[in-house]
Amino acid sequence: xxxxxxxQVTGLGKRFGGFVALESxxxxxxxxxxxxLIGPNGSGKSTLVNCMCGTxxxxxGSVRFAGHALDGLSAxxxxxxxxxxxxxxxxxxxxxxxxxxxxxxxxxxxxxxxxETLGTRALEQRCADxxxxxxxxxxxxxxxxxxxxxEMRKLELARAMAAAPRLLIADEAMAGLSHGEVDxxxxxxxxxxxxxxxxxxxxxxxxxxxxxxxxxxxxxxxRKIADGTPADVVRDPDVVRAYLGE
Amino acid sequence: MxxxxxxxxxxxxxxxxxxVAWWIGNAYVxxxxxxxxxxxxxxxxxxxxxxxxxxxxxxxxxxxxLGAYTTVVLHKLTSLxxxxxxxxxxxxxxxxxxxxxxxxxxxxxxxxxxxxxALAVVAQTLITNWDFVGGSRGAYIVRxxxxxxxxxxxxxxxxxxxxxxxVIVLATARxxxxxxxxxxxxxxxxxxxxxxxxxxxxLRLKLLATTLSGAFMGMAGAPLPYYVTYLDPTSSFSLxxxxxxxxxxxxxxxxxxxxxxxGAVLLGTLQQVATxxxxxxxNLLIVGLMLVGFVIVAPNGILGLLRFRGGRxxx
Amino acid sequence: xxxxxxxxxxxxxxxxxxxxxYAAVTIGVSISFGMLDIVNIAHPAFIILGSYxxxxxxxxxxxxxxxxxVIALPAFYLxxxxxxxxxxxxxxxxxxxxxxxxxxxxxxLFITEVTLVLVFGVDYRxxxxxxxxxxxxxxPVDLPxxxxxxxxxxxxxxGALQLFMSRTFLGRAILAVAQDQLxxxxxxxxxxxxxxxxxxxxIATTSLAGAVLIVIQPVEPSIGRDYIGRVFAxxxxxxxxxxxxxxxxxxxxxxxxxxxxxxxxxxxxPAVAFGFLLITLAVRPAGILGR
Numbered sequence: 067x068x069x070x071x072x073x074q075v076t077g078l079g080k081r082f083g084g085f086v087a088l089e090s091x092x093x094x095x096x097x098x099x100x101x102x103l104i105g106p107n108g109s110g111k112s113t114l115v116n117c118m119c120g121t122x123x124x125x126x127g128s129v130r131f132a133g134h135a136l137d138g139l140s141a142x143x144x145x146x147x148x149x150x151x152x153x154x155x156x157x158x159x160x161x162x163x164x165x166x167x168x169x170x171x172x173x174x175x176x177x178x179x180x181x182e183t184l185g186t187r188a189l190e191q192r193c194a195d196x197x198x199x200x201x202x203x204x205x206x207x208x209x210x211x212x213x214x215x216x217e218m219r220k221l222e223l224a225r226a227m228a229a230a231p232r233l234l235i236a237d238e239a240m241a242g243l244s245h246g247e248v249d250x251x252x253x254x255x256x257x258x259x260x261x262x263x264x265x266x267x268x269x270x271x272x273x274x275x276x277x278x279x280x281x282x283x284x285x286x287x288x289r290k291i292a293d294g295t296p297a298d299v300v301r302d303p304d305v306v307r308a309y310l311g312e
Numbered sequence: 313m314x315x316x317x318x319x320x321x322x323x324x325x326x327x328x329x330x331x332v333a334w335w336i337g338n339a340y341v342x343x344x345x346x347x348x349x350x351x352x353x354x355x356x357x358x359x360x361x362x363x364x365x366x367x368x369x370x371x372x373x374x375x376x377x378l379g380a381y382t383t384v385v386l387h388k389l390t391s392l393x394x395x396x397x398x399x400x401x402x403x404x405x406x407x408x409x410x411x412x413x414x415x416x417x418x419x420x421x422x423x424x425x426x427x428x429x430a431l432a433v434v435a436q437t438l439i440t441n442w443d444f445v446g447g448s449r450g451a452y453i454v455r456x457x458x459x460x461x462x463x464x465x466x467x468x469x470x471x472x473x474x475x476x477x478x479v480i481v482l483a484t485a486r487x488x489x490x491x492x493x494x495x496x497x498x499x500x501x502x503x504x505x506x507x508x509x510x511x512x513x514x515l516r517l518k519l520l521a522t523t524l525s526g527a528f529m530g531m532a533g534a535p536l537p538y539y540v541t542y543l544d545p546t547s548s549f550s551l552x553x554x555x556x557x558x559x560x561x562x563x564x565x566x567x568x569x570x571x572x573x574x575g576a577v578l579l580g581t582l583q584q585v586a587t588x589x590x591x592x593x594x595n596l597l598i599v600g601l602m603l604v605g606f607v608i609v610a611p612n613g614i615l616g617l618l619r620f621r622g623g624r625x626x627x
Numbered sequence: 628x629x630x631x632x633x634x635x636x637x638x639x640x641x642x643x644x645x646x647x648x649y650a651a652v653t654i655g656v657s658i659s660f661g662m663l664d665i666v667n668i669a670h671p672a673f674i675i676l677g678s679y680x681x682x683x684x685x686x687x688x689x690x691x692x693x694x695x696x697v698i699a700l701p702a703f704y705l706x707x708x709x710x711x712x713x714x715x716x717x718x719x720x721x722x723x724x725x726x727x728x729x730x731x732x733x734x735x736l737f738i739t740e741v742t743l744v745l746v747f748g749v750d751y752r753x754x755x756x757x758x759x760x761x762x763x764x765x766x767p768v769d770l771p772x773x774x775x776x777x778x779x780x781x782x783x784x785x786g787a788l789q790l791f792m793s794r795t796f797l798g799r800a801i802l803a804v805a806q807d808q809l810x811x812x813x814x815x816x817x818x819x820x821x822x823x824x825x826x827x828x829x830i831a832t833t834s835l836a837g838a839v840l841i842v843i844q845p846v847e848p849s850i851g852r853d854y855i856g857r858v859f860a861x862x863x864x865x866x867x868x869x870x871x872x873x874x875x876x877x878x879x880x881x882x883x884x885x886x887x888x889x890x891x892x893x894x895x896x897p898a899v900a901f902g903f904l905l906i907t908l909a910v911r912p913a914g915i916l917g918r
Contacts, residue, residue, distance in 0.1 A: 160502050162502070173495055174495075174510060174512045426668065611721075
């Protein structure tokens with residue numbers, strides 16, 4: 067068994083002008099893990115995701131995924147390697163139907179990988195299956211502007227899943243969902259994990275995070291202040307002070 | 313309808329149009345028709361980049377004129393037939409498109425658009441200072457009386473050649489729309505960041521669109537020297553090409569290959585009529601007003617209006 | 628040897644003065660594009676409009692062009708406010724500024740040029756003023772007043788705008804809206820109103836810039852297009868919204884253009900601006916992508 071983590075973030079730093087968004091962030095995620103990432107608003111969680119996935123360039127540190135160094139790789143190359151993410155604020159393709167939205171990652175991420183080209187029929191089937199999984203099957207031909215906010219979040223998640231990733235980062239996919247809907251997404255992600263997909267869950271809904279995570283990472287003001295089992299982390303006085311106790 | 317059937321349909325339509333023009337017998341029909349066909353090619357070429365990917369090219373005139381001046385150079389140095397000169401003009405324009413794109417497409421779309429505006433001015437400056445192609449005094453090209461091999465009047469030949477280009481450009485545009493590439497272009501237009509995250513190689517696709525669009529514009533410009541017989545920078549870089557290149561797709565509708573055709577036929581015919589009846593500056597003003605009007609009131613162009621009224625414009 | 632040093636010195640000085648003028652021409656774009664993120668490529672068209680208004684006032688009423696421009700300021704301000712309102716309602720609010728907003732401004736640029744051609748024809752127009760013609764002589768260097776006066780006017784305008792931006796509430800609100808619209812809204816100010824005022828200001832500057840342009844050189848309708856590349860090159864090079872940066876970049880461009888014109892001929896001037904633009908865009912980090 068290889069000891070190298072699937073995702074290895076080393077000394078990551080990111081500045082916006084004079085503002086330090088991330089400083090010396092270290093993170094190792096192993097294949098098959100379920101990691102939770104929590105922290106107050108503005109702590110840099112989304113910036114960290116953006117740097118890992120290539121939407122932003124980090125000035126310092128490095129990211130390795132599946133044995134590849136990601137420095138200099140564009141976002142689409144990283145997605146093709148198997149690192150996918152959903153966006154905190156949904157970013158659907160507004161002129162494409164829901165099914166077509168899911169088709170894009172299938173065409174460009176999945177079909178771009180060696181030996182994995184899906185034919186038209188297989189593509190359509192996958193789109194339908196994915197929409198079924200998130201409960202949007204009846205809206206396959208509709209446009210994103212006809213969706214509710216919650217449905218857009220589900221589409222966002224489905225689109226990330228469509229890229230058939232090895233590691234999926236779900237960025238606040240559950241915000242605004244009802245109790246039952248949170249459970250739906252949660253079981254969806256757990257099932258995904260059972261199929262072999264590593265998942266990083268970024269959330270504010272503590273009940274979901276605690277239930278889901280095997281390991282919990284806490285980010286405050288651009289720094290990692292805790293990294294361990296959920297039970298240990300929530301008792302950590304630094305974490306309580308900075309995020310939990312209010 | 314499959315791609316091959318579409319091409320067949322276009323060829324049949326072109327033959328029919330040519331037949332009708334021949335039957336009418338008036339040379340003016342071919343002269344005016346050439347201009348409309350030219351605009352169909354230009355508008356469709358513009359739309360491949362502007363409508364499909366959302367990147368606005370204001371320098372249509374530059375790519376168009378590059379094709380025209382490539383023909384001038386080739387005409388002076390060689391005796392290549394027109395159908396060979398056209399792809400060469402396309403290659404020259406395509407390379408310039410690629411270069412401009414390479415320098416600016418990593419940035420916001422606005423910078424690309426500004427660069428194309430500046431490109432038009434600079435290209436005009438370079439050509440104006442290049443004596444080999446006549447500089448500011450212009451170049452005279454002798455138009456042969458009849459076409460090689462076919463024996464028909466040369467203007468009719470130009471009309472035929474332009475029809476051929478239109479078939480190629482329309483077929484390409486439609487093929488892109490229905491393909492994997494078309495999806496890629498659409499995602500660039502809708503949300504480039506999300507496109508990248510979904511695995512779309514946005515820079516590569518943008519460069520492809522820019523090069524293809526520029527090349528087609530160059531090919532549309534290649535026969536121009538034979539059409540006008542006197543080519544000078546002022547008229548070949550005319551503002552008319554810049555505004556028509558943008559107005560025709562936006563008025564017709566950018567979402568499909570049919571939109572630029574509608575826009576080009578409508579505005580092209582309008583201008584041909586207006587140039588004869590009123591001044592050419594005034595007719596350009598009308599185009600400008602239509603552009604602004606449509607963009608504000610009917611952003612999806614005529615195609616959008618038709619769909620809204622319940623008409624099923626199946627493309 | 629001494630002759631060409633003189634030539635060099637004069638070219639540099641001319642370039643400096645020209646640069647001051649370029650800063651006046653660009654300052655409006657520093658506001659509309661640098662701060663408000665509105666790609667107003669029609670900016671040069673408003674400048675040419677300003678030139679023609681100064682021309683009419685000068686030839687028909689005998690008023691000094693710069694004085695005429697100051698009188699016309701309020702009209703240009705209102706025009707700017709109206710244009711912004713249309714832009715906001717039709718494009719910004721619908722999120723369609725990328726393609727259609729750009730096409731809108733291009734349409735305005737085009738319509739303005741063609742209308743001017745229809746009304747005034749393509750002949751060059753010029754104004755008469757006591758400072759067009761004479762030059763100050765400082766040793767080997769000539770300071771043509773027709774360059775000096777516009778440069779001074781430009782500096783005054785820049786200074787006034789800088790004071791406005793940093794000292795008044797409205798000015799600081801404009802700087803704030805450039806950085807964080809949400810925060811501004813939370814503070815009770817209406818970002819749309821602030822942006823409209825700022826855009827109107829940017830168009831108001833074109834009144835003066837246009838008058839100053841026709842002092843420096845004769846004007847005809849298509850000249851606006853030469854300025855698009857210059858204006859955006861300076862804005863980007865100057866740091867997108869920094870007034871000091873705009874001035875420095877403008878002077879740099881002015882000097883390089885002047886040297887090119889002196890030693891290679893004036894027809895290459897547009898190429899200089901384009902070169903500046905391309906180099907700036909190529910060297911600037913990819914952080915420009917998205918906001």
